[in-house]
Amino acid sequence: MAADDMFYRLFFLLEKRKLCYHFSMSDGAKHNVDYLIIGGGIAGTTAAETIRNKDDSGTIAIVSKEPHVLYSRVLLPKYVEGALSRAQVFLRTVEDYNKRNISLYLEEEATVLDLKRNEVRTRRGTLFFYKQLLIAAGGHAKPWRVEGSETVPITRFQTINDADALYSKLSEKHKQEVVLVGGGFIALELINALVPRGVSMIHCLISEKRYWQDYMDTEGSVLLETHLERKGVIFHHNELATRVRQDEKGTITVFTGRNTSYAADVLAVGVGLDREVETFRDIGMEVNRGIITNEFLETTTEHIWAAGDVAENYHPVFEQHLLTGNWNNAFLQGRIVGLNMAASHMKTGHRHAFTYVPLYAIDVLGMHIAFLGDVSGAIQHTNRTYISRFQEGAWYERFGMEDGKLVSAVFINKFKDKRVIELLIKEQRDCVSYIPYLSDPSVTLADYIT
Ligand SMILES: Cc1cc2nc3c(=O)[nH]c(=O)nc-3n(C[C@H](O)[C@H](O)[C@H](O)COP(=O)(O)OP(=O)(O)OC[C@H]3O[C@@H](n4cnc5c(N)ncnc54)[C@H](O)[C@@H]3O)c2cc1C
Incomplete structure (x- = not known):
C-alpha cells in the first residue's frame, strides 16, 4: 500500500471517530430541519451547498447510507489503477460541511417516508421532520443472479468500498485473469481500472452481438472493440452467463448458455444501475424507473424534490421525462434543485427549469467517447x-x-x-x-x- 494511502486510511479512521459522536447522538433522536436531503453524492451535496449560499439561516441535514463524505465515482477507476491515491478521490472533508453549517448523518439510510407527517425515518430509528425534502439517492448496481452466484465472490463497481475491495484483490498477486460480465458503461470503467493494473487477460462476456449495439452501429462497435482488443480485452459476443463456481484453489469458472466456460481469478460484473426508488414507491408520489419530477425537479408531491441519477425529470427540450446517469447532470441538477428549494422555502425568487442537455463523457484507455442528448x-x-x-x-x-x-x-x-x-x-x-x-x-x- 502506498504511503499516502496508509496515511489517508489513518486520517479516515480518525475522521470517522469524530463522526461517531454524531452517530450516537443521532441514534433514535428526532430532528426538525428546514431542508432534508437523502443522499450525500454529488447531487445531494451540491444542492445542500447551493441552498446554503441562498439561505444562511435555514437548517440543512444530509442523511447518507454510505460511511463517507462526498467522493468522486468518476475517479474510482483512476484509484484502482493506482494513478490516484485514495485520498485524492475525496472531494470534501468533514470541516467543509461544518464550515457551511450542514449537518451530515453518515451510515443513516432513509427507509420510511411519511408524506402526511413530513417525516423521514432511518433504519437506525432516527426521525427527521422536514419542510423541504430532496431525494438524491442515486442508484445501486443491478442485482446479478445466476446459479451459484451467492457463493462466489463477485466484484461490482459502484462505491468506494467496491473500489477498495478490487484494489486489494489486484494487489494479492500479479498477472490475474478476469472474467467481466456486461457490455455497458460500468464494464468500460472496470476495463479502465483493470488493464493499467497489469491483469494478464480480460474475457468480456456480452449478451449482445456487439458492444453497445443499442447506441451505435457496427462501425462504432468495431472501432471500440478493436481498440480494447489491442489492450488485451477479449470479447465474447452472444454469451449469457448461466452458472458460476469457485474451486478450492479459488479459481472461478463462469459457464454460459452455449456450453462454454471461462476460468478466472476475478469475476467482475457490470450490468447496469437500478435507481434507489423502492422506499419511495406506492406512498403517494409518482415513481417510474426513477422518481418523476417536473422541469423544476419537484416531484408530484409539493415540497419534495428529486435530483441526480434517481430523478426521472421532465425535460422541456425533449418534451418527455428523461432518466440520466452521469456526473455532470447530477451536479447541475443539484445546483438547480438547491436554488428552487431555497426559493420555495423562503418564498423568494423564481424557479429555474432544468434544461441542460445530458452529456456523458468517458475516456477508455485513450479512446475518447461522449454521449450527448437523449441517448436511450x-x-x-x-x-x-x-x-x-x-x-x-x-x-x-x-x-x-x-x-x-x-x-x-x-x-x-x-x-x-x-x-x-x-x-x-x-x-x-x-x-x-x-x-x-x-x-x-x-x-x-x-x-x-x-
Ligand atoms: C465507477 C464509476 C465511474 C463513473 N464514471 C463516470 C464518468 O466518467 N462520467 C460520468 O459522467 N459519470 C460517471 N459515473 C456516473 C456518476 O458517478 C453518477 O452519475 C453520479 O455519481 C450520480 O450522482 P448522484 O448524486 O445522483 O448519486 P450517487 O452518487 O449514487 O449518490 C447517492 C447517494 O445516496 C445514498 N443513498 C441511497 N439511498 C439512500 C437512502 N435510502 N438513505 C440515505 N442515503 C441513500 C447512496 O448510498 C449514495 O451515497 C460513474 C459511476 C461509477 C460507479
Missing part, C-alpha cells in the same frame, strides 16, 4: 432515425433525429462538431436541410452551421 437505446424510440459518419480506425459519430430534429449524438475520438450539435439539440432546430452535412465525413459542421 434505439428500442425505446421506434420513431427515431440515425445518421452516422466515420473514418475507419480513427473516429465515429452518430446522430439521432426525431421529426427532423436532433435529439442525440455519439462521438468517438472526434469532437470538432460537439458544440454545434449541442446547440442544434438545445434549440430543437429543424435539421432536415443539414442531413447531407451530418452524413458527410469530410464536413466540419461549424463551417456551415452557426
